[in-house]
Amino acid sequence: MASQSQGIQQLLQAEKRAKDKLEEAKKRKNKRLRQAKEEATAEIDQYKLKRENDFRRIQTTIMGSQGNLATQIDEQTSQKIQAYSANYQTYKDKVLLELLNLINDVNPGLHVNFKYQV
Known part of the structure; x- marks a missing residue:
């Protein structure tokens, strides 16, 4: 019986480690998603700013x-x-x-x- 309880304990510990690893993986995934979103937002802002500057430059050259x-x-x-x-x-x-x-x-x-x- 002792070996069975040790086996159950080992299974419970393995299950706990698996849950911890899943939680860590979810945290890393969420962190990467937030980071990717921030980078995408920064790129969009830079692109928008560049396009606005190009538009203003073209507008001033064409229309004065x-x-x-x-x-x-x-x-x-x-x-x-x-x-x-x-x-x-x-x-x-x-x-x-x-x-x-x-x-x-x-x-x-x-x-x-x-x-x-x-």
């Missing part, structure tokens, strides 16, 4: 900076306003004179659509 665009638009607008003002001053008197001549030059006559009835 937004400040420059606003400045260029303001300059073009002021130039057009000055050109329109100069044209207005240049042709104002001439157009006014033509309008007054057309208004004052009245030729009385019958309208084209008028039908005289006897």
